Amino acid sequence: MRFGNILLSLALSFIVWSCAASEERDFKNAAKKLNKVLIELNDIKSKPENAIKIDGKVVYQLNDEKRIKFIIDKENEWEDLSKRLESYMVKYPKSPWADDAGFCLVIMFLSISESRNNYYIQAINEAKNFLARFPNPHIENWTKAEFKGSPAFEIIFGKISARDECLKRILNLPEGESIRSFFTRAIIKEFLKADKISEARKELRALQKESVEGKELFICLQNEIDRHEKFRKMENEARAGHGNQEGRTLGPGPKKSKY
Secondary structure: OHHHHHHHHHHHHHHHHHHHHHHHHHHHHHHHHHHHHHHHHHOOEOOHHHOEEEOOEEEOOEOHHHHHHHHHHOHHHHHHHHHHHHHHHOOOOOOOOHHHHHHHHHHHHHHHOOOOOOHHHHHHHHHHHHHHHOOOOOOOHHHHHHOOOOHHHHHHOOOOOOOOHHHHHHHOOOHHHHHHHHHHHHHHHHHHHOOOHHHHHHHHHHHHHHOOOOHHHHHHHHHHHHHHHHHHHHHHHHHHHHHHHHHHHHOOOOOOOOO
16 A cells, blocks of 8 residues: 555656646747747848947847838737747746746737837736736746847846946846836836826836835836926927928018019
8 A cells, every 4th residue: 555655656746747847848949939039020120321330339220110010920929929928927836937938928028019019008918917926036047048138138137238227226136126127117118118108107106006116216217207208398399399480481471562
């Protein structure tokens, strides 16, 4: 009887191990597929004659038209990857790959989000879902190595120096807090990308109530919203002034004297 129990225990242990190994393999395949397509997206550059120089280095600007077409053409792949990554997320906290999957899902939608498509809405929703689901996320070393070179991954993990104050603060935090703070900021930035300033302010207040992140981050984000609003106001005033100037130029000239 005791021998039978031992065999049963070993069989169950093997099944658990086998399932875990299969899950890890499946997640890694999905992550590799995502990384491949994000590299393709990031490599859509302009023609050499349209390159610009920054700090003495030649930088090829993104070709917006090709980028938008690429995102549209890959719609089925985004949907497939979204379903696969979501299937691993629900296994938190048992699976060590759950928060990696959630992280990858948010990065995917942030990468394909444009003000001219609705992916920015999904980027916001997935980032909020991540914050609610993973209170202390940890990204495995395999995932960090696989996505090495991806701009979002590189910034979050301190491989690229941050120029603005918000990112500098975020990068000085422990990994879990840094990821959560980065996604909190991403939510606000996505609203601003679509010029939804009032929604950004409303969301910031909601996030501040629910969040465990420090108040300095929210002050920083409030300043970002204020700067964006100020910039848009100046832009609109300049456009209106330009229109008035054109109106004066194109309008009827002074009446000729009859004398």
